[in-house]
Amino acid sequence: MAGNSLAPPTLAIDTRTRPRSDTNETRVVTPAGSFVSNISNISNPFLTPAHSNPFQTPVPSDCGASVLSVDPEAALRPDPGSEADFQVENNPFAFSPGQLNKLQNPKSLPAFQALGGISGIARGLQSDINAGLxxxxxxxxxxxxxxxxxxRTSDKFIETPERTPQPGSDSFVDRARVFGKNILPAKKATPIWVLMWNAYNDRVIILLTVAAVISLALGLYETFGTTPEPGGPPSVDWVEGVAIIIAILIVTLVGSLNDWQKERAFVRLNAKKDDREIKVVRSGKSFMINVHDVLVGDVLHLEPGDLVPVDGIYINGNDLKCDESSATGESDAIKKTPGGQVMEILESGANQKGLDPFIISGSKVLEGVGTFLCTSVGVHSSFGKIMMSVRTDIEATPLQKKLERLAVAIAKLGSTAAGLLFFVLLFRFLGGLSTDERSSSGKASAFLDILIVAVTIIVVAVPEGLPLAVTLALAFATTRLLKENNLVRVLRACETMGNATAICSDKTGTLTTNKMTVVAGTFGQSNFAKSENEKPGIQSVSQWAAGLSQKTKDAIVQSVAINSTAFEGEEDGQFAFIGSKTETALLQLARDHLAMQSLAEARNNEQVIQMMPFDSSKKCMGAVIKLRDNSGYRLLVKGASEILLNYCSAKADVQSLATSDLSNSDRDGIISIIDSYAKDR
Structure with missing residues (x-):
């Protein structure tokens, strides 16, 4: 636990007085009943302080391009084919979906300025960047x-005549009508007859069909078109053609019916997969809502690892960087600039290089935390447009391509062999006509026998059992995979699983329950372990907590509460901490054993000067707070213990928090404890 002496001696702190933010809230109510909530966020560790920040990277001020004015008509001109997005009947908002789409694809600072910046967009959407909807x-x-x-003359909503509300209306009716919902229209299900036709359109199947028709025709001719020899067995040559037709029907039905059933199962599975929870701010409070319920005008939280569900404008935060490779193809980490800061730079005519307040749907948050204002959802968002454009038919699998090449090779070789044999027998037949004493009907029958022999070679060459064997093998593989809780959408996709040599999976939430608890810990000379990890001489967590001084408890609660992005909420009707599972486990420990009453209260009681979000390269996160007695500042750090240990030169007593030098033996002891915890995983 970091004490006063752990603050770096070279740490520069802005010591100007900052007001407390316990319950400061101002609301401006218009005659129409709408309000603008001005909630102080100075002590919010997830938001960038409004005053000068000594830790914040300054914006480059070298000479460059500048924008003195922008033509809204040119910046917001509809692209060809998108005119319908700019026309919305009875639109109570200042902007249409088409105008908001001009912010993205490509990113447009002129459009951002034409819409009035982050404040103008929030006013036009009748939202609030602090309180949300x-x-x-x-x-x-x-x-x-x-x-x-x-x-930009006022931050208040302009007084306008009231619109008559519809009695019994659902929530956010106008927003959903004008801007749509964050749902992509369901892909039209493929009819069963189309799947059957697709299964039939296989070169091997077509080749078998030709062979079946010829074999059946010749078999029927042999049975009904010729006179059998007296006392001879009846001709049943037509049976081979019927057998080939039955094999074709089995292959077509099995493949198409399996694809039809699995396609519908995958529709339900994909709907469940996309059903995730998003943290938003509404009426000044954080909530977890379904991703499909996000609306234009919502204020959303961003944390490392989050997949951005909608397009928007960055409001504020700390060192936010996003990976936009899913939309742009570039894997670089893009640093985001708060929208208010961008607007000030644009109006001042300073250098625009590196300014990027745009949050793109489908991107991933790599570092930092913050909030952004949603501007486009569903089919109007960048990711939604990409998903709608890639809805194409499934390409043939490698096995299908191999079978097609085999069918073509068989057809060529069989036809070549049959043609060669036909002409050899034909020349032999023509050469013997001069001495042939048979009747005309006999000679015609002999010529027909030559043709039958040639066609028989083609029929025999076609492996009528191959498609049936492949289909039945894949159907059997699908059944086996289903028993192991693996759902296969397309029958032939089993070959992909069959060729896999290794499967890599993120175990958290996939192979586990995605829940974590603190089971063991070491604080100075004291340690504890839960019942399943208890060893002789090690106390339980309750005994450990009871032996701590109140000063130590307060310090631990302070570090756990401030150095966290999790928040209080409900899951299945029960109180729970929501956020990173490591952070929620630490918060639960503080609540259960260290007398932490309210997370919000613990955070409001501290004055956060600077928040340093988790950085994957540094393996840690930190926060600088001002001590309550105004005696100095404290740097709270949380991260990988083996890395943080390398930066430590002193240790704190677990009871008095008095500091002393960290000796080599102390360091070796801590390293051995870290190693023992790592081996117990």
Missing amino acids: SLDEATVRTSITFEQAVR
């Missing part, structure tokens, strides 16, 4: 025009 909103009570939204 109101939970009481059904139909929007007021209308706002484009000109009113982009004005």
